[in-house]
Amino acid sequence: MASQSPIPVLVNGAAGKMGREVVKAVSQAQDMTLIGAVDRNPDYFGQDAGELAGCGTLEVPITNDFEPMLALTSQERQPGVMVDFTHPDGVYDNIRSAIAYGVRPVVGTTGLSPQQIQDLAEFADKASTGCLLVPNFSIGMVLLQQAAIQASQYFDHVEIIELHHNQKADAPSGTAIQTAQMLAELGKPFNPPGVTETEKLAGARGCQAEEGIRIHSIRLPGLIAHQEVIFGAPGQVYTLRHDTSDRACYMPGVLLAIRKVGQLKSLVYGLEKILA
DSSP, rough: OOOOOHHHEEEEEEEEEEHHHHHHHHHHHHTTEEEEESSSSGTTSSSSSHHTTTSOOOOOOOOOOOHHHHHHHHTTSOOOOOOOOOHHHHHHHHHHHHHHHHHHHHOOOOOOOHHHHHHHHHHHHHTTEEEEEEOOOOOOHHHHHHHHHHTTTTSSSEEEEEEOOOOOSSSOOOHHHHHHHHTTTTTOOOOOOSOOOOOOSSSTTOOOOOOEEEEEEEETOOOOOEEEEEEEEEEEEEEEEEEEEEEEGGGGHHHHHHHTTTOOSSSSEEGGOOHH
């Protein structure tokens, strides 16, 4: 029996830190082929995506021709995949364009509003096209979230601290928002007030997500991506923490998403939904 053709992959945001890691991972995966590399930074136009990513010459130049590259990806024998690590300002349009071309989006860019996600879900349903929105591709973060759900059954007080590099454009992080949403789905209110609080400086207590869960965002050079979920009860504190020291930690999740998205016919939110 003949082997299946490699999955054609277009990387959008290929010159960014995450994009370069994706280019490297895709080029090294035997069941994938890098079809194109798109970025809007003119400093990188024409450069070989593989050389920029540090994995050798791939003969795939970085271009700003997003829609022509989508069209090219859609013409491959296998259903094509677009991996997007770009910017919150443009990711909604990127996803809609990919779906319109029949290219499956795998999206790590965060910052979409709930209404935008709903609109994209409806668009993907009508097109019967799989789409994966993944706030965090780390398997360790999925395990942290599962542990937080378990702990939340026994603790009534919880706050989330997320720490990222100072080039991250959106706050709170999509991962922190997703974690709060997962805890809120239990249907119990958290953090019953013990006192009337007064913020002497606006925002001192962070933002308030669903069910009274507070999220605090830190942005500093030297950080990559980190999250703490802190539970409190009389006489004890239970802290769950995930730290990222190298963006390579996300690549097993990215490759898994690329392999799985072709089996979907609708939008799916979160890496945990596709884990076996």
